[in-house]
Amino acid sequence: MNLPLVLLEKAAREEHLTHLLLFHGGSAPYRRDVALRIAQILNCTSPLPEGPCEACTTCHKISSGNHPDVLWLKPLKTTIGIEQVLAWQEKVYLKHYEGTYKISIIEQADGLTLPAANALLKVIEEPPERSVIILSAGNVEGILPTIQSRAQLIYFPDPSEDVWLKGLEENNQQEAQLAFELSDHNQSLATAILETGVTALQEWMEKFCQAVSNRDFLTLNSLFPLDKNQAGVYLQALAVKIQKGIQKGSNHPFELLAIGKANDALRQQVNPRLIIEVLALELFQQGGTLCD
Template structure:
């Protein structure tokens, strides 16, 4: 699928807005694309950039076939410069280098485009350094700041960029795309509850560790919800050996949370995509045996446990405390 068709499909409002702006030649010097991962922010920035370098514009829009378009979309054009976090943050040195590039003429013309990924991860020094550029824009340079958390950006940066919100992909839309790629339907159903990104979902589907993790996560849910005596042993023998890193600990909690939410959906006969459709019969049986109040309390406990993990509390302690709480009568 051409990038234009994909963007038009997943972000029709943003696409139409920018399409009109491009045709009227009214692009501003700085944009802030805000939205969750996988919502098309990067590709939209590249598509707009392609419109500035295209050799064969079609109704003022990029042809996506000429040498310039292909290089922009493949991220190898010398006048489209990208920066991303170096480790956990974007450093002031990276922004200074970016500003140095801004001061130069384009390699193949006057136009230059800059894309800053995860802009919310700029250090205070980097953000202040960028602010000086935004206050004194260069007419031949356009900057795209991409973020999943605009509230973490300086208000002064927000005020100098045109904010464009990218809506989340619907679960059904993402599920349809995964099925086109012939992914296992039950695995796809779980993936659309864990990510909004098609690319991330495909990568996760190819990860044997994740396949095993999803099975262990559901078994842990069954252990807890049926009040098995060996629930605590399961944490030591299965959970901790497989889920070793902090992000994996969070995934373990999310897998259990999704199972509980499936039960709650079935309990209240909510029409929605189940995360574990392959276990529907088992989920329906559990839903008949539990009250909505008990399910809601368990879900709240799981959410509290997730917050503790985010605060770097010991994972095994969090898992054991959660198991103790939800297995109470």
Template sequence: METWSEVAHVQPLASKIIINSMKKDRISHAYLLQGERGTGKRAIATLIAKGLFCEKNEIADPCLECNTCKRIASGNHPDVHWIEPDDKSIKIEQIRNLQKEFTYSGMESDQKVYIIDGAETLTVNAANRILKFLEEPNKKTTAIMLTENSQAILPTIRSRCQVIDLRPLHPGEFQQQLIEKGLDQRSAILISAMTNNLQEAIDKSHDESFATARRIVIQLVEILLTNPQDVYLFIHQHWVTHFKERNEQEEGLDLLLFAIKDILYYQIEHEAGMVFFAPSDELLKKAAMYFSQEKLLASLQAVLQAKRKLKQNVHPTLVIEQLTLQMQR
């Protein structure tokens, strides 16, 4: 999303509030944009910054063509500062460095913007430090905080920001966006169940590693169906060697969860809820005939337990071994 008209299609209320503020020259000194991943937080923050700095001083939409707009888009504008989690949290040193930057005059104007992405990850010390920053706002400083978890934001920080709630994306609308970007319908349905971030979804659709992950899950279901005695060998030859990183392991379990759910949905004739298999898939039909609902429900619970164990740092190979053993019974 590069224009307010595009944002308005997805977040009509948020775009209306911000555009009206800009037209009346009443931009808040601090915003808190809260919403699920993919709801447009970064795009909106970038548009606010462009609106404040655009060389053509476009109110409704920045021009996107001037040197300033281009540098903000690429993250290279000296007066627009992005703060993101260092590892898993935003630390006090990052906020100290930000505050030090703001003691200097703007490089190209007297306006400065800082954007804190993942504001819910601020450590306690960092949150208290940013609170002090918000309590003494400079007239030409705009803070924009982005969060997926508003409950993790200190109430004292929330009270000093204009809070803008972003509505969740409608799955059908998001799938249509993906189809318009060239994805086939089945891929759009599956990928939209995994992420509601447009660029991430498009990248995933072109990722050979994701395509391989999908095939491995299909093969695992097939082996459980036809040769369950070979499942242990299969996971060591294919699953463990492909899903190496933590995010890949979690993605593999998510895909397996979708596959099992689809088999259950097919049994109860709820095809509208299916995301992994096409309703006409022969493997799906065979699996629905083979596995009992009791077995499928137990398998779903086993996958969810495996996801919890991964988060508890249990060794991933042990996690998948235990999972397949439970599904094999």
């Protein structure tokens, strides 16, 4: 356990924890496990000097996701919308049912839309008593600066490749290894690739590269429909491929810059189809070869 987590648990045991935590880096399952442990520390009915007992009814309810004072918020599809945040807001201000603290765990918090993030900010600025909000995000840059500035940031380093693969036992290990290679050993991206589908990613990138190489705008139609999450994962994987190509001398830096601009537009909630089409046109005009 690294030092920040030791201090985090100590603050939780002593009830000196800030009301807003931002977990970032590492893997989503590990961030989730730490969030649950913090919820247990704050609510355990038979705590031990080193942490929660993990045996009482409260600890069991929290670990199983059934405690009424531990609220979960995650994307319904690709983003967390304002309707979800407003529904959560009603619950977070209710009196505690069983626990000492009410814990809200917001997963994939970098998927908050701008209206949803602003609604969340209102709660952060006037938090309910004895409550802790934990934001979990793979990409801290996707969190509004006004939210970041109010949070205590906890960084999770990436686990080793063996530990990461072991945590994906439900996945085909061959696919997991391929996702790891496609992401250039970026575990967050590799996990996203697995969730999106390795085969789907490879087919999409091949079609996009062919469309660019042939300057064939009509071929782009086969790449859609495409939601924001898929587009983000595909563009990141494409950027990894181009970066490797630049190092080998088979690709040009302007191709990577164009993909970077597309990713920036995606973070600003621009329509994914429009982003891909504009990217393709820019590469057509500048003579991009991409995957050749």
